[in-house]
Amino acid sequence: MKLYLTLLCLVNVGALNALSVCSGPLPNVLNAGITDESKKDEYKDGAIIYFACNFGHVPAGKISYVCEKAKWVIIRRGKCSPKPCELPDETAHGHYTIHDGEDFVFGASIKYTCNNGYQMVSQTDTRTCMLDGWSNHLPICEVVSCVPEATDGRVIVSGLPDDDTPIQFGHELKFNCPKPEHQLKGNPQVVCAAEGKWNNPFPTCEDVTCNVLEHSDVNVKGVPENNDTMKYGHRLQFECRDPKHILHGEAEVVCSKNGQWSHPFPLCNERKDFCGPPPTLLNGDTVGAKEQYRNGESVDYICQQFYTPKDLSHKTCVNGIWKGEVTCLKPCTVNEQLMAEQNIKFAWWTPDPNKIYCKHLDHVTFACTEGKRQTKDSVAFRQQCVDGIMHLPRCQ
Structure with missing residues (x-):
């Protein structure tokens, strides 16, 4: 089963x-x-x-x-x-940078910046990468221009355009005060800088004024009683408070340019009947110098060989101070090496064809060496010595 x-x-x-x-x-x-x-x-x-x-x-x-x-x-x-965009266009006198994003693709934006001295005249300075390319128009940079400031009638301005042409970036204006009683306050030149502004304020022409300097031992005539400002051309006179003292310096000074007095304020010193040894002279010597000189006595100077005295050749003792300016003017040196470099020689009619030194105001005549000709920019063959300086002609 x-x-x-x-x-x-x-x-x-x-x-x-x-x-x-x-x-x-x-x-x-x-x-x-x-x-x-x-x-x-x-x-x-x-x-x-x-x-x-x-x-x-x-x-x-x-x-x-x-x-x-x-x-x-x-x-x-x-x-x-x-989606990528093509490389953005460059704008004249400016440049761009990526403002948002990392590449030139959809959604990225760039920002344009004008170079120094130029300004953006477009309403929009950014562009964005869209499906159909870059948005907005290409920004435009125009050169910066400055508007001149108003000036008073005292200031002379150089550099302004003759017509209504704009004053562009980098343009310079210069200023001066034509009248001697005025001085320029501010910078003598201004430049049109970035953003259409001047790099410095426009200067002004102010009245020239002078201040009274210290004058403890002299009486001053001409100082305003009400302490009014002393302007250009104002004069002050000086005299010693002690009649036994002698005024050393100028008895009158004038308020001059830039608020400076024409001369230092004078000083008063006691009368002295004698002067010490005379001062030394550069490139010269005294003749028979003594240790002491009376008022009115003089000492003669002689210049070293080839040096020439200018104007005075002596100094005088006046109230204990030596007065008089004695200067020895330098000779000129003309040697064979210098002449060889210029391809020149002494001319045959020169009194001393072997002359090396010549005194102040002496003349020397040169000529080209054989086979050479005087250059177009050369000085004349006949030259004069002026206090150690003589220009040499050039041949080639």
């Missing part, structure tokens, strides 16, 4: 259906989103979804996933990249 065993298997159909559904979050694709056609409430095993690039991005291959055993498995691994 045979026995049969029957097994009954109860299958949970709902559980099987749950295992074949992708119920988790959809794949996250950079710069892309699931297409409308792929959107469903439920994705069963084998379901395929497709992705499209976001606005402003372009695809590089298709992107798709399949639901497999309740998981999303990639089928095609494309990608979406921001």
Whole structure:
């Protein structure tokens, strides 16, 4: 007798259906989103979804996933990249930098800046990479211009254009006061700087005024009683308070340019009947000098060989002070090496053809060496010595 065993298997159909559904979050694709056609409430095993690039991005291959055993498995691994823009145009007298973003792609923006001395005349200085290229017009940079400031009638301005031409960046104006009784207060020149502003305020011409200096041992005539300002041309006179003293310096001074007196204020010293040894003379010597001289006595000077005295050749003792200006003017040296460098020689009619030294105001005549001619920019062949300086002609 045979026995049969029957097994009954109860299958949970709902559980099987749950295992074949992708119920988790959809794949996250950079710069892309699931297409409308792929959107469903439920994705069963084998379901395929497709992705499209976001606005402003372009695809590089298709992107798709399949639901497999309740998981999303990639089928095609494309990608979406921001749409690129062409290199932006350069603007004259300016430059651009990336303002937002890292490359010239959709959404990135650039900012234009004008070079130094130029200013932006466009309302917008930025451009953004859009689907159809760069937004806005190319910004324009124009040279900066400055407007002259008003001046009074005392100031003379040099450098202003003759017409209404704008004064551009870098242009310089110069100022001066033509009348000696006025002095310039401020910078004598200004320059049109960046942003259309002058680098310094315009100067003015102010009245020249002088102040009274210290004068403890002298009486001064001409100082205003009400302490009014002493202007250009004002004169002061001096005399010693002690009649036994001697005034050393100028008895009258004048208020001159730049608020300076024409001479230092004088001093008063006691009368002296004697002077000490005479002062030494550069390039000269005294003749028979003594240790002491009375008022009115003089000492003679002689210049060294080839040096020439200018005007006076003596000094005089006046109230204990040596008066008189003695100067020895320098000779000129003309040697063979200097003449060889210039391709010149002494002319045959020179009194001394071997002359090397010549005194102040002496004349020397030169000539070209054989085979040479005087250059166009050369000085004349006949030259004069003036206090140690003589210009030499040149031949080549």
